[in-house]
Amino acid sequence: MKIVIPLKRTIDPFVKPRIKADHSGMDLANVKMAMNPFDEIAVEEAIRLKEQGIASQLIAVSIGDDKTQETLRQALALGVDEAIHVSHHTDLEPLNIAKILKAICDQQQPDLIIMGKQTIDNDNNQTGQMLAALLDWPQATFASACVIDGQSITVTREIDGGLERLKLSLPAVVTTDLRLNEPRYASLPNIMKAKKKPLESIPLESLNIELKPHLEILKVEPPPERNRGKILESVDELISALKNEAKVIE
């Protein structure tokens, strides 16, 4: 079984994002970057499927500038077999990303695509569903467990109110939620080995896909601040404030 794992290089989740002074976007100059955390979970899940003998070939795909190759090397160090870098220098919308990934999947013919449910930069939560639509494959979003059985996959989905299990025929797209697994760290020998694993870089133009913008970002601003409230001294004071001042309890 062949698995494609699309991933994105995003701001490090432990870095506080800054907005550009002219409000034209986020200021990512000299900011520490990392693999999108949900994609790390996707990589881990694919590696576990290979370790169980279910998957045989894992291919990571990422679109971005040259630094994106570092993130793909990280995936290789974790246990992915090969990587494809689609070279492009501006941020793309989910629909356009899905179109690029579809072109790659048309070439690679995977049995399964595992990817993060959202990136922690634009928080769109769209690309996996869009890719499934373009490929006309079934989808299971927000996965917290995956079991493969022959030509089908049973996915436990985290939805509002509980856990739902769906059985999908393969090929399919699965998007990962936070608690699907706990990603490993790459060992030093594996980081060394990853340098020799195949990483192919292709220009976006070579895929001959027609892409156009569907959204224009007019500005990016800080969120309105909530006013700082009062520190109270006792439970009695709190109950009195909730009853008499805020009037939210009786």
Next chain:
Amino acid sequence: MKILIIAEHDNQRLKPSTAQVIAAAKKLSDNIQLLVLGYQCGSVAEAASHLAGVEQVYLADAQCYQHFIAEQLTPLIVKMASEYDVIMASASTFGKNFMPRVAAKLNVAQISDIIAVLDPQTFQRPIYAGNAIATVKSLDDIKIITVRTTAFDPVETIDHSAPIVNAAPEPTHHTTEFLDLVSSNGERPDLTSARVVVSGGRALQSKENFELIEQLADKLNAAVGASRAAVDAGFVPNDYQVGQTGKIVAPELYFAIGISGAIQHVAGIKDSKVIVAINKDADAPIFQMATYGLVGDLFEIVPQLVEKL
């Protein structure tokens, strides 16, 4: 401008989120229609027909829609889309699941999680876990929009009812099968629509101690939530998680107990009317946004609250 809203429900009851999506839609146009996809869900269509601002309700009642599987829902919505300018649904796990699939089939973008409508083309949405608000302009003829419902006050239920029209299901070749749904919150109010939410964090230390949060919630008829740290530690099920990657809540009263206030969590609660923070660390970031704060040991404060409320 004609808008189609996909109603959120469980085949028996319409969820409150639908009335909030309608409120967002009304900022765009008064020509609003609803689509109820489900199975044996006539009562849902009936309830939907009484929401203020709805001009017509389409009811697609068929077994294939019983479990709201994205591959099943998408073909009918895509077929109906050509007659509309905007399609909207709530940005819950319901809407997030199928709306991008609909958008891609229509070759248009989705605008996720809108919190404000500036004009019929321009919307605001949070990015970077709520650290920034982006103003985006749609360039598409058909706009697919998911709504962060906590940002909009629901429309009212009225006596007048809109006509209900049956819609024939649209078949799909997909065979995705629903196996089961394990519900986790029992008898409690739903987190995203409860008037009061009591959430606990890592400082609770154990699953057993989390009982304290449940006791306070019982007193207030509140929903129970948790920080990511508390969920990661296994104190409560995953779907209790409140925050940017969990549930977004905006109750009248929110208790953050033993929660430090990581931006990820704060992004999910900041539209709450009153926030009460209880934490032993006076420097915890949660106090910067709480309406009322109590600095002290939660194991002393919470039992007192339970007793005195």
